[in-house]
Amino acid sequence: MLSKITLTTIFLFIIAQTTYAACGITSGSIRILANDFPAIHAILSAAEKCAGGGVTFTKNTTKEHRNLQVAGLTANPAEFTSAIVANGSIVPLLNDGLIRPLDDLVAKHGKGLKKHQLITINGKIMAIAFMANAQHLFYRKDILDQVNLEIPTTYEEVLSAAKAIRAKGIMEYPFALNTKKGWNLGEEFVNMYMGYDGQLFKPGTAIASINNVKGVAALKMLKSLTEYSNPDFLTFDSNATAAMWEAGKLSLATMWGSRGGAILDDKGSTSNITSNTGLSGAPTVAGGSTPATTLWWDGLTIAKNITDKDAEATFIAMMNGISTDVVKANNDKAVWLVEGFVPGKAAAGVSASATAGAPPYPMLPYAGLLHSALGSELAEFLQGNESAQQALADVEAAYNATAKEKGFL
Amino acid sequence: MPHRTFIIFILPSLLSMFLLIAVPIFSAMTQSVFIAHKQVLQVSETCDPFGCKKETSVDAEATAELRVKEPLGIFNGFKTYTNRNHLAVAEIKTFWNVTTDWKDFFSRIMNLPFYKALVFTITYTFVVTPFVIILGFLIALGTNSLASSLKGITIFFSLLPMIVTPLIGSLILFWMIDADGIIGSTLQIIFEDNDLSLKASPTLTWIMLILYGIWHSTPFAFIVFYAGLQTVPQETLEASMLDGASLWQQKRHVVIPYLMPLIIFVTLIQLMDNFRVFEPIVGFNASANATSLSWIIYNDLRGEDALQLFGSASATSMLTIIGVGILLIPVMIKIWKEFNSKTV
Numbered sequence: 031m032l033s034k035i036t037l038t039t040i041f042l043f044i045i046a047q048t049t050y051a052a053c054g055i056t057s058g059s060i061r062i063l064a065n066d067f068p069a070i071h072a073i074l075s076a077a078e079k080c081a082g083g084g085v086t087f088t089k090n091t092t093k094e095h096r097n098l099q100v101a102g103l104t105a106n107p108a109e110f111t112s113a114i115v116a117n118g119s120i121v122p123l124l125n126d127g128l129i130r131p132l133d134d135l136v137a138k139h140g141k142g143l144k145k146h147q148l149i150t151i152n153g154k155i156m157a158i159a160f161m162a163n164a165q166h167l168f169y170r171k172d173i174l175d176q177v178n179l180e181i182p183t184t185y186e187e188v189l190s191a192a193k194a195i196r197a198k199g200i201m202e203y204p205f206a207l208n209t210k211k212g213w214n215l216g217e218e219f220v221n222m223y224m225g226y227d228g229q230l231f232k233p234g235t236a237i238a239s240i241n242n243v244k245g246v247a248a249l250k251m252l253k254s255l256t257e258y259s260n261p262d263f264l265t266f267d268s269n270a271t272a273a274m275w276e277a278g279k280l281s282l283a284t285m286w287g288s289r290g291g292a293i294l295d296d297k298g299s300t301s302n303i304t305s306n307t308g309l310s311g312a313p314t315v316a317g318g319s320t321p322a323t324t325l326w327w328d329g330l331t332i333a334k335n336i337t338d339k340d341a342e343a344t345f346i347a348m349m350n351g352i353s354t355d356v357v358k359a360n361n362d363k364a365v366w367l368v369e370g371f372v373p374g375k376a377a378a379g380v381s382a383s384a385t386a387g388a389p390p391y392p393m394l395p396y397a398g399l400l401h402s403a404l405g406s407e408l409a410e411f412l413q414g415n416e417s418a419q420q421a422l423a424d425v426e427a428a429y430n431a432t433a434k435e436k437g438f439l
Numbered sequence: 440m441p442h443r444t445f446i447i448f449i450l451p452s453l454l455s456m457f458l459l460i461a462v463p464i465f466s467a468m469t470q471s472v473f474i475a476h477k478q479v480l481q482v483s484e485t486c487d488p489f490g491c492k493k494e495t496s497v498d499a500e501a502t503a504e505l506r507v508k509e510p511l512g513i514f515n516g517f518k519t520y521t522n523r524n525h526l527a528v529a530e531i532k533t534f535w536n537v538t539t540d541w542k543d544f545f546s547r548i549m550n551l552p553f554y555k556a557l558v559f560t561i562t563y564t565f566v567v568t569p570f571v572i573i574l575g576f577l578i579a580l581g582t583n584s585l586a587s588s589l590k591g592i593t594i595f596f597s598l599l600p601m602i603v604t605p606l607i608g609s610l611i612l613f614w615m616i617d618a619d620g621i622i623g624s625t626l627q628i629i630f631e632d633n634d635l636s637l638k639a640s641p642t643l644t645w646i647m648l649i650l651y652g653i654w655h656s657t658p659f660a661f662i663v664f665y666a667g668l669q670t671v672p673q674e675t676l677e678a679s680m681l682d683g684a685s686l687w688q689q690k691r692h693v694v695i696p697y698l699m700p701l702i703i704f705v706t707l708i709q710l711m712d713n714f715r716v717f718e719p720i721v722g723f724n725a726s727a728n729a730t731s732l733s734w735i736i737y738n739d740l741r742g743e744d745a746l747q748l749f750g751s752a753s754a755t756s757m758l759t760i761i762g763v764g765i766l767l768i769p770v771m772i773k774i775w776k777e778f779n780s781k782t783v
Contacts (some may be wrong), residue, residue, distance in 0.1 A: 097741065126503075420550070430523070
């Protein structure tokens with residue numbers, strides 16, 4: 031008995047020693063601000079192992095991270111040494127020059143990184159991406175079998191499948207997307223508009239260019255789709271659609287790839303639903319070849335207003351957080367961009383969309399303003415209270431007012 | 440009271456009013472007349488996991504230099520107030536010129552975010568306030584006539600809606616009125632309509648928010664009136680009874696005049712509170728069907744990806760303050776008159 035305890039103690043001691051040695055930091059303060067989902071927790075708990083000795087580690091994982099990051103990194107010294115961002119949320123940090131170029135840190139400590147993980151702007155590395163995400167199709171194999179249809183690859187096929195499912199009396203509202211008024215609805219329009227090869231802005235300018243034939247077509251397609259959604263669709267966010275899927279109330283849905291892991295696991299649903307759930311690439315639309323979705327990445331940045339020592343300590347700790355070992359241990363929690371990732375069933379949809387050439391969500395400084403205007407002005411068209419042209423004209427008018435206020439026009 | 444004593448006596452509250460009310464209002468006022476600098480944009484090569492391309496970005500250093508020179512931004516006068524997202528002066532002029540009938544004119548105005556929010560805010564205020572006062576008064580009368588052993592527990596239960604945090608209360612109701620929730624599915628059974636959804640129809644959403652507002656605010660009116668009822672002079676009531684006043688006449692000619700200052704007080708507070716209606720819209724996810732001025736401020740301050748619109752939010756705040764001011768004028772005049780009649 032005694033020897034067992036001794037052995038365990040020695041064993042734990044060795045583990046502690048090796049991780050300590052692997053980190054190779056002896057002092058510094060690491061303070062991280064991040065979103066709140068399983069993949070991030072996996073990374074941060076690995077990074078936290080670098081703490082100890084002279085190294086302090088704090089983390090703030092919250093869904094409100096976007097509202098904290100600018101204020102938190104503007105302070106000098108900054109409240110956080112690293113902010114975990116995505117394509118959209120890196121923009122305000124870049125706009126205000128709050129994050130530092132990482133070239134020298136990558137050269138010194140980033141040997142394991144793949145080239146595609148480096149987010150470079152004007153030749154400078156500004157962030158290290160570690161996972162990808164996109165909205166794509168989720169389908170129920172058993173229900174498609176009942177109506178003798180294949181997995182839809184276009185939104186026109188999604189519509190006819192939904193029609194068949196309704197006609198056969200299987201479900202009255204077989205389809206859903208994240209159409210909650212606000213950010214979610216804006217994202218659905220951007221995705222669909224990309225499927226029509228639309229341009230959000232006149233190239234090289236901040237002038238919105240969505241009120242055109244493609245914009246109207248994208249909006250009408252969204253309306254046709256929501257006619258197969260429960261009438262409450264303007265309140266659907268990712269939590270709502272994922273819960274409806276797990277409750278077996280949907281046959282087809284466009285949802286985030288990052289929800290795949292939680293939907294396919296054995297919690298929250300019946301084995302009949304999970305075993306028949308499949309993930310496939312985002313559908314194309316109107317005979318186009320581009321999947322109607324946008325690709326997103328999540329990555330880490332290092333604050334500018336901190337000491338070089340803290341920056342280096344944070345970088346090393348985060349490199350430990352996104353190491354191959356961590357990714358292997360958490361393979362199904364995300365679509366990792368890191369060496370050693372083996373795509374599983376949950377990654378199928380994001381991978382298929384990326385391979386088919388889905389465009390990335392634009393990292394433009396004014397994209398967030400247009401997204402915001404889309405989110406608040408499109409609901410009336412989907413409710414049937416105004417024309418598509420009017421809705422898009424409203425979006426542009428709302429965007430123009432805010433873009434002027436922010437100094438982009 | 441000597442002036443010196445009076446000033447020392449009132450100084451702490453003057454100071455806190457200055458710091459917590461005047462300074463923030465002045466700050467919001469200042470922010471609302473400025474907009475951000477022109478952003479210095481540059482086109483550079485941007486690479487991410489999905490490839491490289493030429494993309495526009497902000498030249499942070501050049502923009503920061505501009506900001507150091509003029510930290511407040513560019514003076515914009517009242518243009519933020521008159522732009523499309525607020526009073527939309529230019530848009531309304533155009534509507535006036537192109538429309539031929541009133542219906543078209545108003546439906547176009549109702550498409551503008553500020554006016555849409557204003558109409559809901561005003562409707563909510565003017566429906567909820569009278570209901571809260573009348574219901575609160577009736578509940579107070581009812582509770583007051585109960586046997587004293589029942590009073591405590593009745594007061595406790597009547598106060599519950601006010602104790603529940605508005606956001607939590609509305610969130611719980613939001614789930615209950617879901618098509619699968621207890622209220623939502625019951626209504627579907629009663630009306631034999633499987634498509635009936637309280638969340639989808641604007642009219643039903645408005646009714647729901649207003650009912651929620653009444654439910655939530657009535658306890659406040661109730662407890663104030665109940666406290667007032669304890670002090671109604673019994674002699675006057677008995678005198679009126681001896682004079683043969685009916686129950687209704689007693690309430691109408693003795694109790695209500697006696698409680699008038701409290702009724703004005705509750706009206707004042709309720710007008711201000713209801714004009715700032717906000718939490719139920721968030722809790723009920725109702726922004727597709729109903730928005731309020733406070734909700735617009737919140738929406739501007741949240742921004743997408745932290746692109747907060749401080750100028751816009753401040754302008755809406757100032758307009759809200761003006762709105763509250765206009766609403767309170769009649770009540771204030773009444774108070775002023777009563778004050779004067781008492782001192783004379």
